[in-house]
Amino acid sequence: MDEQLRMAAENGDVDALYIKLAQDPYLLDRIDHIPIVDTPLHVAAIAGKHHFAMEIANLKPSLAWKLNHVGLSPMHLALQHKCTKMVRGLITINSQLIRVKAKGMITPLHYLAQTEDPDLLAELLCACPSSIEDTTIHCETAAHVAIRNCSIRCFKVLLGWLRRVNKEDILNWKDEDGNTALHIAISTNQTEVVKLLVKHANVNVKNFNDLTAMDIFHLQGSLQSTEIGEILHKAKAKKASDLTSNMTLGDYLSKELTLIDKRDKYFGINIQNNPNDIRTVILVVAILIATATYQAGLSPPAGYWQDDYKPPANNGTTNNTHNSSLGDGQRQRRAGQMIMSPADLFYFLAVNGSAFYLSVWTILVIIIGLPFSRAVYTSTWLLLQAYYSSMTGTFPTQGSMALTVGRFLYITFTVISTCAAYMIPWRAFCKHQKLKRRVDTMRGSRVLTHPEN
Structure with missing residues (x-):
């Protein structure tokens, strides 16, 4: 690097920078052509000159991605030297800088996960949500790093973020030894972390040594906290010898598609950045059919009787004349029951009911497993019960x-x-989830439902 430029970076002299660029306009371009280099951004980060760093990043944004001869980016150096103003400034220029990987494939998020700065960690997560999926050279996520370094406050931030973005399955991702976050928490005897993890992680995952969390607990012997054992027992954690044999990813992909797999395939639920137009159209049409058939069931074509009528034992002409305007004077009836003739009534209810239940079944198949689907599922079950009560209460007795x-x-x-419309999707979903939990993969069960493009 040019010595005058280095001096300007160390002193944070922006005026000197522009004087130098006026003399040599391609100075920064030549630096950018070198793959591994100490840039003015690196020097400014070490010196804590964030205004100078922002000028350089604005003039030549690509320099912010460069690694120096020790494998560190300007963002990493800023974090090491606690220049948080520069970190926040670089994020405003390009939030993807949070994902730049230094030596060991350590990102700024990994670096912060091992420190006690949960506030800045939270800012980085919000600025670049996808950074939570980055792993180090040891296949460790930020959660692995936080737990291994006993950074409980940062781990709580990471856990809270994962819960809010529905990515708790990252807690089941394995490092190079097959250990999940729970394995590490137990091996390092962190009771508080174990208590948090068992609520959201799979407690029966095996590492590459075929050890579950419970196996690791027993191997620790007297060195392990008894409270951790109680937590694991309550979470129904088991030893590897007590588990059904796990299924490999190859075994899973060799099996026939389940109902949920077929739904995901045809509706594009698994495809990232897909608008899911087919699913949206089918869902809207199914809702319209369910609404129309439900309303038709409540308001049948001929309406309801308004009074009770029981033909007398001697049914004469007078009664026939009196009731001829009601359509069927000889038929016994009660107020509130359907007026339609038996043949028309059977046909109407069979066709209308079939359309209603099929549309409800379609809705449940589409929504099950999606966020808040349990609440919708419960309300749909209550709707089915209301429909059943309405139909049986107004059917002629x-x-x-x-x-x-x-x-x-x-x-x-x-x-x-009613039972089929409700139970078939639910049973299919539970069976599918149980099957996925048996699949042993490096990146948890989410890899089965969210493949990368």
């Missing part, structure tokens, strides 16, 4: 034997359809 048999068949159809 008195009349011919055919009507009685038809009522029994319809109630049976309604009960079976």
